[in-house]
Amino acid sequence: MFNKVLIAEDLDSISVAVIQALEMLSVVEIHHAKYCDDAYLKIKKALLDKVPYNLLISDLSFKTDHRENKLTSGEELIEAVKKVQPDIKTIVFSIEDKSFRIKSLFNTLGINAYVSKGRNSLPELQTAIQRVYENEDKIISNELSHTLRGKSIFEIEAYDISLLKLLSKGYILDEIAKELKEAGISPNGSSSIEKRINKLKVYFKASNNVHLIAITKDLGLV
Amino acid sequence: MFNKVLIAEDLDSISVAVIQALEMLSVVEIHHAKYCDDAYLKIKKALLDKVPYNLLISDLSFKTDHRENKLTSGEELIEAVKKVQPDIKTIVFSIEDKSFRIKSLFNTLGINAYVSKGRNSLPELQTAIQRVYENEDKIISNELSHTLRGKSIFEIEAYDISLLKLLSKGYILDEIAKELKEAGISPNGSSSIEKRINKLKVYFKASNNVHLIAITKDLGLV
DNA sequence: GATCACTTTACGGTTTCCCGTAAAAAACTT
């Protein structure tokens, strides 16, 4: 089993449970950080001292408070950590359950497992740790695996997300067109953008732009 | 100390920690429900058996899954519980930190304490339980008390929330007017509604309706 | 009950959204 594990989790109510779960797996060294910055520093320090961590278990969202932090999310933390220690194993333990976001965690960050906080997540987390230790990869906890399978024909792409983001910032069509042109993204004619937004409205069964943003906000796409 | 306490919390990672915290306060009977419906049934059953709960500690948001549930949120649960057992003490333990929503919990549901899940929430939860036991009321955990003080001049009322809710459902002005008339809420002239939405746009610095909904969604108002 | 302050509603003009159609451009086929 892993002998040195770091947990990045802000909620104390969750971290105590995770620590307990790790103890049951007889991990000897279990460390915990409440802020991403702290977690990053611990990993760098351990690396310098030649006693690096084998595994990082991280949440995605961290509450903001009085403290100024460079790294504010699990994504940022993992990205930064992988730069200094590419061989570290990573498990994301988060409440997030939107397939779009989880997929991108595997693809862009190369995490080893994703466990969704839920009604039976502690055992799932334990088996995920076990399987990652045995060098398995791309592990998704039970509760989620079904939602990730049922994929829709119409795949939401990064382009659609940018449109939704710009819309949610209050931009009007012409402004979005201008923005995309400057960013070198195409299609960028206001008519095409209009059409694409229309597709999104059909797909999400939204009756207008306001409705569309409300729905996609709920889904965590923006 | 309370001798019979019910915890309504879906995440197992959190409930084990809360149970532990209660044990430290030497609560003898600690029960736990992962679904609002289960919690409600437990409370009703205990009441019938003449061994009622003294305290309910509830989360606000519960994940949805395959199971069909009547009660889907902590608010609904507390409202239902208070109808069958008005004297029960209630503490909300949630990640929510929007002053508007917390205020309404005290005012409309009459909860006894609110503890925000955070970096030091377990001790805060313990003292809250202690103080509720000593018949103190309207307790707000440390981390939040400051944010609730700094109040704005323009108070967002329930009326505004309904407008935003209807907007986010994709309703157009005339439809909103119609809806409000049927619900007996006034003002309900489309012009007044327009003006009110305009005030909200100024207040939230939104450039149009889409932007407004994006912002208020982020704030958790809708 | 007349005056004043404030709220609610009505109305009109401009802008943007919404939606269909069609032209232009690009990509693909043979």
Add this chain to the structure above:
DNA sequence: AAGTTTTTTACGGGAAACCGTAAAGTGATC
């Protein structure tokens, strides 16, 4: 290379949002 399909862009008309102003209603005060 010519034809076909698909994607992108352009255009136009009607609906809704946007924004200012004016009228009608409401309530408090004296």
